[in-house]
Amino acid sequence: MSYPGRRLPQRLNRLIALAAVGLLLSACGGLGYYAHVAHGQGELLFNQRAVERVIADPATKPALAGRLELAQQARRFASLRLGLPDNRSYTRYVALDRPYVVWNVFATPRYSVDAVRHCFPVAGCVAYRGYFDEARARGEAARLKADGDDVYVGGVSAYSTLGWFADPILSSMLRWDDDELAGTIFHELAHQLVYVRDDSAFNESFASFVQEQGLKEWRASRKLPPLLGHEQAEEDGFTQLVLELRDRLRQAYAKGGDEATLEAAKQAEIAAFRERYRQWRDTNWPDHHRYDAWVAAPINNARLLPFGLYDQWKPAFAALFRQAEGQWPLFYADVRRLAKLSKDERDRELRRLAAEVPAGPA
Structure with missing residues (x-):
């Protein structure tokens, strides 16, 4: 999900597709969908090549070889320094014939901000449905x-199969810069380490924290300067604006009324959001137009769904990491303890952690 020149929030480009094993074990979406997903995952498995062979191949362009070598360095760092799974994931490469590996279809009722959810045996319930073919995705959307x-x-x-398959490096991942490529490997491996059914906010916040903290350590190990915080601050500010719009729409729909009343309230809130965005941008980022195209494009409830998924509990995980004194094994043990709690108990503990220790650099 991007536009020329700059990416939208990086987290939105890396939405976890439905875990492939869950799709392969479930025909709940119909035989045609089952066959499509089985074929798509099978193609990835069939077309994988060992990264070292791709690098050594005389036909491989130097630029590709360099990116793959960097990915292997990040892969080794993930296991040796971050304590992430040491397996065959991200040691093989697939050259895709398309810009994305999967297209996710999000849907909501016309006057609701709650997702139409899809449930699978392993991945649990998620707010989208993944397709390996764009035409199929757009057909379902229609x-x-x-x-x-x-x-x-x-x-x-990129997406994770939660360790059921050895996830490859995909050509679609190599369009990113070096930090995003390394960070994505950390993020996806974190999903293999800890994953809780039916709790996307927990899973994504955990993996996003591992990605961001891991990237800090990765850059330090390479004697690179710390990342500047202004781009993250801008991204967080924009995300907050979108979440505010979602909350305002929820309140407007809760008031009820006939279709004309609901539609008028919906369009009024979207128009007000665009004005708030303009004021926020001009006040805080007058020379930046990173999100202008997103804001100008048609906005509906479903388009808001991905926002906030990756952020909700990051302060809590930062607090947990501090309590573990930056020791990854201790941190992961605490995360596993949280994962075993009921959803209500886990949320209470995460709220406590987030409140007790101010969010900030770990």
Whole structure:
């Protein structure tokens, strides 16, 4: 999900597609969908090549060889320094014939900000449905729209099978800069380490914290300067604006009314959001137009769904990391303890952690 020149929030380009094993074990979406997903995952497995062989191949362009070598360095760092799984994931490469590996279809009722959810045996329930073919994704989106839902289709450059398969490096991942490539490997391996069914906020916040803290340590190990914080601050500010819009829409829909009343309230809130965005940008980032295209494009409920998924509990995980004195094994033990709690107990503990220790650099 991008536009020329700059990416939208990096987290939105890396939405975890439905874990492939869950899809392969579930025909709940119909035989055609089952066959499509089985074929798509099978193609990735069939077309993988060992990274070292790709690098050594005389036909491989130096630029590709260099990116793959960097990815292998990050892969080794992930296991040796961050304590992430040491397996065959990200040691093989797949050259795709398309810009994304998967397209996710998000849907909500026309006057609701709650997702139409899809449930699978291993991955649990998630707010989207993944397709290896863009035309199929857009066909499903058209069907849902015809039924009256708000829909959004977003391209995905990488996804995790939660350790059931050896996830490869994909050519779609190599469009990113070095930090995002390394960070994505850390993020996806974190999903293999700890994953809780039906708790996307926990899973994504955990993996995002591992990605960001791991990237700090990765850059330090390479004697690179710390990342500047202004881009993250801008991204966080924009995300907060979108979450505020979602909350305002939820309140507007809760008031009820006929369709004309609800539609008028919906469009009024979207127009007000665009004005708030303009004021925020001009006050804080007058020379930046990173999100202008996103804001100018049509906005509906489904388009808001990805926002906030990766952030909710990051302060809590930062607090947990501090309590572990920066020791990854101790941190992971605490995360596993949280994962074993009920959803209500886990959320209470995460709220306590977030409140007791101020968010900030770990």
